[in-house]
Amino acid sequence: MVQRPWLDQYPPEIPRTLDYKDVPVQNYLMMTAKEFPSKTAIHFMGKELTYRQVYESARKLAGYLQSLGIKKGDRAAVMLPNTPASVISYFGILMAGGVVVQTNPLYTERELEYQMKDSGAKVIITLDILFPRVAKVKAQTNLEHVIVTAIKDYLPFPKNLIYPFIQRKQSGIIVNIEHEGSNHLLPEILKLPMGTLTEYEFNVKDDLALLQYTGGTTGFPKGVMLTHHNLVANTSMCEAWLYKCKRGEETILGILPFFHVYGMTTVLVLSVMQGQKMVLLPKFDVKTTLKTIQKQRPSLFPGAPTIYIGLLNHPDLGKYNLSSIEACISGSAPLPLEVQQKFEEVTGGKLVEGYGLTESSPVTHSNFLWDQKRVPGSIGVPYPDTDAAIFSLQNGEPLPPGEVGEVGVKGPQVMKGYWNRPEETAEVLREGWLFTGDLGYMDEEGYFYIVDRKKDMIIAGGFNIYPREIEEVLYEHPAVQEVVAAGVPDPYRGETVKAYIVCKEGMSVSEEELNEFARRHLAAYKAPRIYEFRAELPKTAVGKILRRALIEEEKARLRDEESKHA
Incomplete structure (x- = not known):
């Protein structure tokens, strides 16, 4: 029997249990387009689309996909950054009865081929500059059709004329694709009149809306099967948590990529469910983001710690007005306390840490944004209708608070x-x-704390060491912008702690100074034995630092050294 002490922490505004609509995800776009037909749904680099325009475009695409043979349950991939086309494609596939396969635009040919084969996707919607990559792997997969769009398709005049020249200069790729055969152009599709659509019945608890691939940090990426009910439930929970937000009146900053489940739920689906305006940025650039916040005045800004750190450390931060920001839930990685405090000072809004994973659509826990107790270092309490417990690694039994x-x-x-x-x-x-x-x-009041990934725990000289604890300490040093701690092979201790450091611009710190700082705040066995300074750290598309990539790099270096001495 799960004890739920966290429910005593809930404010009266957040229900302990919710009623979920028994409808597929795509119905929310239809309902919102009826309620707010003329309201701006998307702002993208100066171009705006209303909810009616987004709905009509998605419906046209759905009809076209059905004409290409897409039936209920067929998979169709979206390989796009955050653009109006990514929103239209997502809902168009669902309206056609298909299952969306979110695909990272940064994938190499090998990664793309693997995902297309594994998912069995029949259609992929992608950018013109990514088309050559898709074309190279298409014959080895089930892909029958490629639908192509371009950034310029949704830029206002004269940006739409200038952008292709900028793109060509940056990428060196020139792609000319004709709307014929198995290649299709999204702008041509959307010029077609609205056709009839085969309407399918959905069992929302069983029918898939999404195949969302895990990061693949341990072996090959796995396709997480998320149903319509999974997504509607989790987005409804987010909506209940943001109880001060007014329907149809908020602006959400869309930096988190939609091909990552966190961005998809907390920006894409939440915006459509609530009738909010999405301000989309195709990639995270600090100066562009600061300018966009000042100009578009978003009130909601879901993000990742590296995004907030990037903004706070920009030398021109003080020139921008960020006071429109009211609420931010940070996910994908631990949120350093110093970052939370400084961001709240700068914006006057609230920044809290949440927690989730791809397998849970993704959010399961969050700190409260307003009025209630917030616990530094905690991921907060479970969402409505969400149970959580701590299980023993020895016997699998539930553990009491504090263990x-x-x-x-x-x-x-x-x-x-x-x-x-x-x-x-x-x-x-x-x-x-x-x-x-x-x-x-879990503590006595029902607040949960993550000490680390089971697979990331460092065992040095028989001691269990949690990288997160070390990182929290090193983040407090004034010269440190980013840090990741990892266990690297050690002939004596089995593993030893290595810290990878990125310093703030214009600042530096020596290994000796950091070592002294760490040992003042950590037991000697936890303090890093090795420090490495870097210009940047490897990250996922959502800004999560890839600890595993650094460990593999270290192992490869040791193997090379051993082979030289052999």
Whole structure:
């Protein structure tokens, strides 16, 4: 029996349980277009589209996809940055009855081929400059059709005329694609009159809306099967959490990529569900973001710690007015306390840490944004209708408050399973519980804390060391902008702690100074034994630092050294 002490922390405005509409995700676009037909749905680099325009475009695309043979349950991939086309494609596929396969535009040919083969996608919608990559792998996959769009398609005059020259200069890629055969141009599709659409019945708890691939930091990426009910439930939970937000009146900054589940739920689907305006940026650039915040005045800004850190460390930060920002939930990585405090000082808004994973659509926990107790270092409390517990690594039994074990979650946002991977599904889904692979504990009041990924825990000389604790300490040093701690091979201790550091612009710190600082705040066995200074750290598209990539790099370096001495 799960004890739920967190429910005592809930304010009266947040219900403990919610009523979820029994409708597929795409119906929200139709409902919002009826309610707010003339309201701006998307702002993109000076161009604006209303909800009616987005709905009509998505419906035209849906009809075209059906004419290409897409039926209910067929997979169709979207390989786009955040643009109006990415919104239209997402909802167009769902309206056609298809399952969206979100695909990272940064994928190499090998990664793209793997995902297309694994998902069995029949159609891919992509950018003109990515077309050559798709064309090279198409014959090895089930892809039958490629639909192409371009950034310029949604730019206002004269930007739409100038942009192709800028793009050509930056990428060196010139692509001319004709609207014929198995290649199709999205602008040509959207010129067609509205056709008839085959309307399918949906079992929202069983029918898939999305195949969302995990990052693949441990082996090959897995397709997470998310149903319409999973997405509607999790977005409804986000809506309940943001109880001060007014329907149809907020502006949400869309920097988090939609091909990442966090951006998809907290910006794309939430905006459509609430009738909010999305301000889309195709990539994170600090100066562009600061200018956009000042000009577009967003009130909501979901992000990742590296995004907030980038903004706070820009030398021109003081020249921009960021006071429109009222609420930000940070996800994908631990939020350093110093970053939270400084960001709230600069904006006057609230920045809190939340928690989730692809397998839970993604959000399961968050700190409260307004009025209630916020606990530094905590991921907050479970969302409505979400159970969470800490399970023993020894016997799998639930643990009492204060004890560290594996975090398990249960709720309507938890995935159906992994695509075509029953054994791996059975490993993480047990009796309705999703075992997250994260180590954490719960306090007496129901606030949860993540100490680290089970796979990231460092075992040095028999001691369990959590990288997050080390990173929190080093983030407090005034010269440190970014840090990641990792366990690297050590002949004596088995593993030892190495810290990778990016210094703030114009600042520096020596290894000796950092070592002294770390040892003042950490037990000697936890303090890093090795420091490496870098200009930047490897990251995912959503800004999560890739600790595993650094560990693999270290192992490869050691292998090279051993082979030289052999």
